[in-house]
Amino acid sequence: MNSDLNPEAFAVFQKFLVDACGILLSDNKQYLVKNRLTGLLKESDYSSIAQLVTALRSDAVSAKLRTRIIDAMTTNETFWFRDNTHFEELRNVLLPAWAANKTGGTLRIWSAACSSGQEPYSIGICVEEFFRYGWTGIKRNVQVIGTDISESVLAEASQAVYSEMALSRGLDENLRSRYFDRYQDKWKLKSEIVDRVRFQQFNLLKPFAALGRFDIVFCRNVLIYFSEELKRDILTRMAKALNPGGYLFLSSTESLPSGLDLYETVRGASCRYYRLKPAF
Numbered sequence: 001m002n003s004d005l006n007p008e009a010f011a012v013f014q015k016f017l018v019d020a021c022g023i024l025l026s027d028n029k030q031y032l033v034k035n036r037l038t039g040l041l042k043e044s045d046y047s048s049i050a051q052l053v054t055a056l057r058s059d060a061v062s063a064k065l066r067t068r069i070i071d072a073m074t075t076n077e078t079f080w081f082r083d084n085t086h087f088e089e090l091r092n093v094l095l096p097a098w099a100a101n102k103t104g105g106t107l108r109i110w111s112a113a114c115s116s117g118q119e120p121y122s123i124g125i126c127v128e129e130f131f132r133y134g135w136t137g138i139k140r141n142v143q144v145i146g147t148d149i150s151e152s153v154l155a156e157a158s159q160a161v162y163s164e165m166a167l168s169r170g171l172d173e174n175l176r177s178r179y180f181d182r183y184q185d186k187w188k189l190k191s192e193i194v195d196r197v198r199f200q201q202f203n204l205l206k207p208f209a210a211l212g213r214f215d216i217v218f219c220r221n222v223l224i225y226f227s228e229e230l231k232r233d234i235l236t237r238m239a240k241a242l243n244p245g246g247y248l249f250l251s252s253t254e255s256l257p258s259g260l261d262l263y264e265t266v267r268g269a270s271c272r273y274y275r276l277k278p279a280f
Contacts, residue, residue, distance in 0.1 A: 080170030
């Protein structure tokens with residue numbers, strides 16, 4: 001087995017990844033491709049990464065292997081309540097405003113690039129905490145949709161079972177005892193949270209119409225892998241998927257592309273996020 005990757009083959013793979021899922025690999029990431037794909041070679045009929053890349057260029061790779069390649073190259077780094085101030089704003093500001101609006105229907109929240117489920121489940125826990133401790137009215141319907149391009153991480157997310165190590169990343173002991181049950185040597189999220197969340201395989205390069213419309217979108221730590229042009233395209237299409245007055249959360253280290261004027265900045269108590277402009 002040969003894991004060498006010459007510059008020409010690397011350029012071909014860069015184009016494949018951009019076309020397939022929008023991820024833009026910088027020219028110094030050859031080592032990353034070698035590390036991620038070497039394991040796949042052992043399970044395929046190809047003797048080298050260069051041979052595999054040649055097959056990709058000629059579209060001779062099976063759909064299953066293409067999916068495995070994308071899975072291997074997708075970074076699935078996540079933890080509970082990441083950028084916790086966003087969840088504080090959701091619980092303390094957005095949820096009370098929505099719940100107090102008697103004409104409102106189901107609140108729909110989209111967790112884009114949800115990886116193994118920590119973000120949408122954190123949203124679900126946040127919602128449950130609000131209804132338990134921050135609201136005295138009738139509990140209303142909230143639906144959380146988690147999407148990701150990787151079928152393997154979505155399969156993991158749908159199980160709602162996490163190791164001790166996974167729970168230690170961002171989840172405090174009170175929330176663990178309240179919303180998780182011991183499951184063999186791991187922890188399983190309780191059905192009251194799981195039932196509020198639905199997962200769907202989805203590529204952000206595809207049209208959003210099939211997902212429906214949303215009141216809040218969490219699109220954090222994924223656009224950093226895309227070109228500026230593609231970021232602008234995705235955020236423009238997300239604006240069209242938002243209901244009037246809907247909100248967008250990017251990560252604390254991200255901002256809107258220059259000149260994109262579909263959103264207005266909201267400066268919360270401890271975080272910045274965005275609201276769809278009324279004129280859009």
